[in-house]
Amino acid sequence: MSFLDLSAIQKSFGPVQVVHDFNMSIEKGEFVSFLGPSGCGKTTVLRMIAGFETPSAGTIRINNVDQTSLKPNQRNIGMVFQAYALFPNMTVFENVAFGLKVAGKPRAEIEARVREMLSLIRLDHLASRYPYQMSGGQQQRVALARALAVKPQVLLLDEPLSALDAKIRVSLREEIRAIQRQLGITTVFVTHDQEEALSISDRIVVMNAGRADQIGTPSEIYNKPATRFVASFVGTLNLIDAEVEDPATNRIRLGGHSIAIRDSLATHKAGDRIAVALRPEAASLNPSSRADTQIPGEVISSSFLGSVIRTRLKVGGNEISFDMFNDPGLTPPAPGEQVTLHFAARDLLAIRD
Ligand SMILES: Nc1ncnc2c1ncn2[C@@H]1O[C@H](COP(=O)(O)OP(=O)(O)O)[C@@H](O)[C@H]1O
């Protein structure tokens, strides 16, 4: 039995349905990310778990106890928001102590727990500061400590890093993950940033217009995207139009070439148009023993992205990008140059629409 169970959840605001039949079972201690573009319903699902919104249909259970009609303060859930929602007129200590005070805990217990939390986020030395005297990253660590102080059953984080600069975002996400592991707390983390979700999650729910398009580990989501939406939202992906040549042998025609792909085409018939996907890192201008397929193309442009150089090619009616690792001695191919692209047919994914 899973720890946090969302079963057939729906939510409408007036006539507009924003969450459709959302199902998710989260194990105790698991770190799950909801990943999707702005407006796809991530916050709404999180707010239903917390009890700030009531589902129009469906059931929310924690540890096998139905929470659906409980008020937020009856659920024992910790929440961290995007904007620093600290109380501006309270010190760090008072902010972290807030939930424990409301719960009427004895003074000595509050003192000890707050010290423990401040040491967990490595801010012991700033206990008497006010929020305005701290950086955004420090404020979010305090918000995390405040959420965890009451020993919640579930921790919910709604884009907690999106207001911070890139460097802090990366270090704080690692810190959040380390603290989450240390405490073993069941966590739902909302983000629209695919790299963030891929880097810290046990599992990811890719959300699209109020639905879960795919639920899987970061590797499953990245390497085996189930839908066109997941394929294009998670990572950079070439979507290439092709034609089914022979469903029995999984052969497609791509730019005048016949290629056998890994995925089954059994549900298609010869002549069907399909989309196949190829990651930019899976193709190269250099032959290799793994790359069993070659197609000619014409260079459109090359752009320097730091660690990699990304080149766009015109291949038949398609555009395909591929990456080469940066090397100071490397001259990227020039626009107009005719080249041969090498890749492994098994890296082509058939995409379901
Ligand atoms: N209280 C509300 N009343 C009406 N519509 C809402 C309300 N809250 C959210 N929505 C709508 O629900 C959809 C999903 O919103 P939200 O869950 O905030 O998305 P996300 O967090 O993924 O950006 C959006 O179209 C949003 O405008």
Ligand SMILES: [Mg+2]
């Ligand atoms: Mg949101």
